[in-house]
Amino acid sequence: MTFFLETLIGGLLAGTMYSLVAIGFVLIYKASGVFNFAQGAMLLFAALTFVSLQEQGLPFALALLLTVAVMALGAIAIERAVLRPLVNRSQITLFMATLGLSFVIEGLAQGLMGAQVRALDLGIDDVPLFIGEVMVSQFDLVAAATAAVLVTVLALLFNSTRIGVSLRAVADDTRAALSVGIDLNRIWQIVWAAAGIVGLVAGLLWGARQGVQFSLSLVVLKALPVLIIGGFTSIGGAIVGGLIVGAAENLAEVYIGAHIGGGITPWFAYVLALAFLYIRPAGLFGERAIERV
Amino acid sequence: MSTVVTAAEPILEVRDISLSFKGVKAINALSFAVRRGEICALIGPNGAGKSSLLNILNGVYRPDSGELVFEAEHFRRIQPLEAARRGIGRTFQNNALFKKMSVLDNLLTGLSRHTRSGFLAQALGLPGARREARAFREQAEGVLEFLELQPWRDVAVGSLAYGLQKRVELGRALIAGPRLLLLDEPMAGMNAEEKQEMSRFVADVNRDLGTTVVLIEHDIQVVMGLSGHVVVLDYGRKVGDGTPAEVQANPEVIAAYLGTVH
Amino acid sequence: MTTLSHSLPAAHDSAPVELLRRRLPWALLALLAVAFGLVPWLGNDYWLNAILIPFLVLSLAGLGLNLLTGYTGQTSVGAAGFMAVGAFATYGLLLRVPGLPLPLALAGGGAIAAGVGFLFGIPSNRIKGFYLMVTTLAAQFFLEWVFTKFPWFYNYASSGTISAPRLEVFGHDLHSPTGRYLLTLSCVVLLTWVAVNLVRSQTGRNWMAIRDMDTAAAVIGIPVDRYKRLAFAVSSFYLGVAGALWAFAYLGTASAGSFDINRSFQILFIIIIGGMGSIAGNFVGAAFISLLPLLLNYAGQNLLGGSVDAGQLQNLQKIIFGVLIIAFLIKEPEGLIRLLGNLRERLARWPLRF
Numbered sequence: 080m081t082f083f084l085e086t087l088i089g090g091l092l093a094g095t096m097y098s099l100v101a102i103g104f105v106l107i108y109k110a111s112g113v114f115n116f117a118q119g120a121m122l123l124f125a126a127l128t129f130v131s132l133q134e135q136g137l138p139f140a141l142a143l144l145l146t147v148a149v150m151a152l153g154a155i156a157i158e159r160a161v162l163r164p165l166v167n168r169s170q171i172t173l174f175m176a177t178l179g180l181s182f183v184i185e186g187l188a189q190g191l192m193g194a195q196v197r198a199l200d201l202g203i204d205d206v207p208l209f210i211g212e213v214m215v216s217q218f219d220l221v222a223a224a225t226a227a228v229l230v231t232v233l234a235l236l237f238n239s240t241r242i243g244v245s246l247r248a249v250a251d252d253t254r255a256a257l258s259v260g261i262d263l264n265r266i267w268q269i270v271w272a273a274a275g276i277v278g279l280v281a282g283l284l285w286g287a288r289q290g291v292q293f294s295l296s297l298v299v300l301k302a303l304p305v306l307i308i309g310g311f312t313s314i315g316g317a318i319v320g321g322l323i324v325g326a327a328e329n330l331a332e333v334y335i336g337a338h339i340g341g342g343i344t345p346w347f348a349y350v351l352a353l354a355f356l357y358i359r360p361a362g363l364f365g366e367r368a369i370e371r372v
Numbered sequence: 373m374s375t376v377v378t379a380a381e382p383i384l385e386v387r388d389i390s391l392s393f394k395g396v397k398a399i400n401a402l403s404f405a406v407r408r409g410e411i412c413a414l415i416g417p418n419g420a421g422k423s424s425l426l427n428i429l430n431g432v433y434r435p436d437s438g439e440l441v442f443e444a445e446h447f448r449r450i451q452p453l454e455a456a457r458r459g460i461g462r463t464f465q466n467n468a469l470f471k472k473m474s475v476l477d478n479l480l481t482g483l484s485r486h487t488r489s490g491f492l493a494q495a496l497g498l499p500g501a502r503r504e505a506r507a508f509r510e511q512a513e514g515v516l517e518f519l520e521l522q523p524w525r526d527v528a529v530g531s532l533a534y535g536l537q538k539r540v541e542l543g544r545a546l547i548a549g550p551r552l553l554l555l556d557e558p559m560a561g562m563n564a565e566e567k568q569e570m571s572r573f574v575a576d577v578n579r580d581l582g583t584t585v586v587l588i589e590h591d592i593q594v595v596m597g598l599s600g601h602v603v604v605l606d607y608g609r610k611v612g613d614g615t616p617a618e619v620q621a622n623p624e625v626i627a628a629y630l631g632t633v634h
Numbered sequence: 635m636t637t638l639s640h641s642l643p644a645a646h647d648s649a650p651v652e653l654l655r656r657r658l659p660w661a662l663l664a665l666l667a668v669a670f671g672l673v674p675w676l677g678n679d680y681w682l683n684a685i686l687i688p689f690l691v692l693s694l695a696g697l698g699l700n701l702l703t704g705y706t707g708q709t710s711v712g713a714a715g716f717m718a719v720g721a722f723a724t725y726g727l728l729l730r731v732p733g734l735p736l737p738l739a740l741a742g743g744g745a746i747a748a749g750v751g752f753l754f755g756i757p758s759n760r761i762k763g764f765y766l767m768v769t770t771l772a773a774q775f776f777l778e779w780v781f782t783k784f785p786w787f788y789n790y791a792s793s794g795t796i797s798a799p800r801l802e803v804f805g806h807d808l809h810s811p812t813g814r815y816l817l818t819l820s821c822v823v824l825l826t827w828v829a830v831n832l833v834r835s836q837t838g839r840n841w842m843a844i845r846d847m848d849t850a851a852a853v854i855g856i857p858v859d860r861y862k863r864l865a866f867a868v869s870s871f872y873l874g875v876a877g878a879l880w881a882f883a884y885l886g887t888a889s890a891g892s893f894d895i896n897r898s899f900q901i902l903f904i905i906i907i908g909g910m911g912s913i914a915g916n917f918v919g920a921a922f923i924s925l926l927p928l929l930l931n932y933a934g935q936n937l938l939g940g941s942v943d944a945g946q947l948q949n950l951q952k953i954i955f956g957v958l959i960i961a962f963l964i965k966e967p968e969g970l971i972r973l974l975g976n977l978r979e980r981l982a983r984w985p986l987r988f
Contacts (some may be wrong), residue, residue: 171764183956186953349771356769
């Protein structure tokens with residue numbers, strides 16, 4: 080039983096990391112209807128920037144601040160160069176554009192900062208803690224706590240402030256929002272900047288967990304099952320989805336994977352998402368689109 | 373298989389059809405009949421349930437109650453493929469055309485369900501498939517000529533003027549030789565001249581091909597000139613049913629339309 | 635019956651019925667003659683091995699993906715997974731069925747890939763658009779895993795790789811560059827011909843109708859689900875054959891890693907850059923993707939005095955690809971083929987600029 084709990088909790092905690100990545104997607108998707116494939120590359124870029132700055136000798140806080148600034152600037156540039164010209168196109172087109180964008184960012188990241196794996200030290204030791212008899216990783220706990228804080232801040236921001244209300248308006252009906260005088264471009268810049276910052280946090284946490292390396296940009300793909308299960312437009316859904324995926328993946332690897340050769344984590348989440356799609360094509364919290372002919 | 377249908381029997385009967393969306397009744401116990409070979413206009417204020425009725429007639433929506441009788445066959449619900457197979461053709465309010473394909477290709481899609489050649493025959497360009505392709509092509513050319521669309525044969529439909537698009541949609545519905553044609557606002561968004569042209573085409577289709585037409589239309593002048601039978605809907609109920617003259621004089625119809633005649 | 639109301643366009647299929655009799659495409663025949671006749675004699679091994687063969691195989695893969703994504707509108711990022719199926723299936727057939735001729739093995743590999751593609755296409759009746767893309771992602775990762783984890787597929791080789799079996803047709807040994815080139819060329823020409831037939835036929839139109847508006851397609855009587863699954867199957871057949879050729883005619887040795895998600899992206903880029911929904915576009919796109927790295931290498935070494943190292947060139951290549959993808963999507967979503975078409979039209983009208 081203990082082992083089961085450990086696996087479950089480990090999965091849940093890992094899931095919060097997935098949630099974090101997924102939230103970055105939800106933000107952008109809610110505002111501009113784009114699945115930002117480049118989120119992963121942005122994660123990588125953020126982590127690399129931070130690490131490079133640290134290597135240059137900058138203190139933690141300053142490095143963090145600079146990275147945030149870089150990400151925000153990058154977000155604005157992206158909105159100008161990529162999003163605006165593609166404003167009325169299909170989802171798939173936008174996805175492919177962000178795919179291209181991810182290549183650009185990756186190329187830049189590795190070109191500027193090199194391709195070796197870097198260790199990222201956030202000052203959090205990965206020490207096992209014991210809750211009762213259950214062993215939990217301290218790092219995972221801190222990551223989960225950080226995610227929780229971030230989510231709370233975001234939720235407050237988007238539900239209570241004027242910007243948040245504008246964002247929801249834009250997500251609902253872009254044209255209507257325009258006609259009420261909401262500055263679309265500003266909103267998008269803010270959203271992408273926010274996503275960039277979320278990406279930064281996620282990137283730092285992931286980087287600390289597995290080292291800052293190229294495969295970080297593929298973490299983004301794992302967000303897809305999370306978004307499918309939780310819906311593309313709900314932050315709450317991203318959280319629940321992340322938890323489900325994290326837990327299910329871990330449990331599946333241990334209990335199912337052992338029998339069929341192991342290493343099923345690369346694909347299990349997707350199959351889970353597929354099953355979900357069959358039952359609820361719009362996800363747990365997402366909206367169901369009605370197609371009118 | 374089907375019973376012999378005499379000219380006196382209506383080609384289509386709507387019996388007590390009801391439909392609601394999330395508690396809102398879109399159509400309320402509607403009944404009327406359409407005679408073979410006539411042009412029947414469905415009119416009424418916006419939201420009166422006209423498009424929904426058309427959707428029921430070709431199977432896109434399922435009614436909550438009531439039945440349809442098409443060519444003496446009774447249906448509680450008809451599947452879209454089945455409706456197409458039985459000879460019910462349809463155009464749509466928002467132009468359900470294939471935007472990236474040419475006019476000719478759009479017309480040819482109307483013949484999709486008539487294909488006899490199999491996948492392999494098409495893949496390998498076998499004579500049977502080629503013959504069929506040629507035959508279909510001739511049919512399409514016929515429709516292009518009938519609707520005077522030849523100059524735009526290879527133009528992508530998405531880049532055509534709105535009025536032309538509507539004509540292409542009519543062509544696509546026509547090419548399979550339907551017995552009943554359902555037209556959903558075929559003249560929406562057109563200027564007076566375009567409406568005249570479209571009316572001419574609809575009348576030609578009815579007269580030359582013998583196709584029964586049921587159309588939704590807002591322009592009263594068009595309706596009076598084109599159709600011989602008018603059914604008026606308001607809030608999903610029938611408030612008028614008869615010849616254009618009869619309907620125009622009906623006080624209930626006037627009340628429903630108070631101040632909204634276009 | 636029909637009247638000619640405008641001048642005849644170049645493509646024969648849009649001419650009025652009377653002239654449906656095909657005009658022999660001289661340019662195409664000349665190209666084929668050169669490809670089959672001249673190139674094997676004149677081409678040196680480097681050109682054949684490093685440029686022409688991969689170009690051909692990538693074109694074929696692009697063609698396969700195009701049928702599914704460009705013509706039927708089902709976006710897939712799992713192309714490489716199906717290529718893997720084809721490669722491993724062909725390998726398995728050649729290994730385990732004694733005396734099986736190579737063409738049959740290739741066809742068999744393609745058929746098995748088609749079957750797998752069909753299975754992964756089944757969800758397409760419930761799941762649409764973007765979500766369907768996630769299904770293809772599942773296929774990609776799952777198939778990669780299968781061909782890594784189960785040694786049966788690679789005959790228990792400790793390296794996890796499969797090697798080119800004896801490549802011979804009717805007793806002719808094909809393992810030389812020229813031989814492999816001719817094998818690849820024949821496959822590509824044959825399958826392209828079939829693809830052209832398909833996209834011009836009712837099947838192709840049904841696919842395109844599904845792409846443009848599948849609800850309308852259903853309402854006018856097209857069996858949408860069946861055609862979607864068909865698209866998955868046919869596309870996977872092409873990808874399977876391409877995969878087998880990639881492994882055996884080009885690489886020589888392959889493993890599941892040769893068919894990873896980056897390969898899927900590469901194929902997707904081919905059709906975006908070349909032009910989705912265009913067969914000629916595949917070739918243009920594949921040429922672009924094949925040649926650009928070489929051009930960059932060349933430029934890096936000769937123009938910049940060899941000061942740029944290979945790693946940086948790779949990064950530069952990535953950036954350029956990314957920028958091009960974005961640029962194409964913004965400026966010319968129909969790809970290079972449309973750009974080239976416009977250019978040709980401009981040139982044809984050149985003296986009369988207006």
